[in-house]
Amino acid sequence: MLKVTLLASTPDATAVVATAAHRCVSLDDAEHYLLDTDPLKQAAVVRRAVGMGHTSVLEHASFTFDISGVSRSLSHQLVRFRIASFSQLSQRYVTGPFGYVTPPSIENDNGFHELYIDLMERIEQVYQTGIDKGIPAEDARFVLPNATETALIATVNARELHHWFNLRCCTHAQWEIRDMANKILDLVKKREPVLFEIAGPSCVGGTCPEGARGCGLIPK
Structure with a gap:
């Protein structure tokens, strides 16, 4: 089951x-501004910068x-x-247990779901047989499907997160990456509401890049 945990973030991120x-617009001492400026004023500065398109500060x-x-x-x-750092569970050093993700569309089709489970179980048997026979894990993993469950650490800046969203x-x-993105959005909005108050799909900003394929939320 998908789980997302916010492990760490820049302290006082909105102030930073x-x-x-x-x-960008002042020769005043930056440290003094960081420590002594009222949070409401800092929020106003962020909103003004982002509103003007100066999103590099994020x-x-x-x-x-x-x-x-x-x-x-x-x-x-x-x-x-690409503007992120990833550390992913290694299939070379971690050889089990074999877990997999089932899409809702497959889960809701009883006949196909049974075939899917049978295939996953067969893949697990073949994979484990390879490991037991001494096939190197980095070679045995060639039989594993895209459905194979994994885990990773991701570090991303706020500007790139806006792009993700x-x-x-x-x-x-x-569906799966959308669920993940929405969970991340909920987490960062709670941690830094000012930085992400207008974050979300492109239509949050009033435009839809999908054109005729749009969901209809933004009138054509």
Whole structure:
């Protein structure tokens, strides 16, 4: 089962981002601004910078997540986001137990679900036979499917998270990575509400990149 935990984040992230924005327009001492400026003023500075499109200041805030109970299919999609750091469970050093993720569409089709379970069990048998026969784990893993369960640590800055949410919170995103993105969005909104108050799918900002394929939330 998908689980996302926010392990760590930049302390006083909103203040740090506001200080970065302030530095762009002022010669005042940055440390003094960080420590002594009222939080409401800092929030206003962040909103103004982001509203003007100066989102680079968001890169000064980072967040580290533990993500587990997801498929290798999801992790293949996730690593396409290049401005992030990932540490993933190794199939070379960890050889069991074999877990897998079942898509809801398969789970809801009784006949196909049975075939799916049979296939997963057969794959597990073949994989374990290879391990027992001394086949190196990095070779035995060649039989494992995209459904194989994995876990990873991801560290991402706030600007890139906004990009994640634009693409992966959309109803057109693949279901598993959309569920993950929404869980991450909930976590960071609670931790740093100012930095993520307008975060979400692209339509939150009033535009839909899907065009005719849009879900209908934004009028054509």
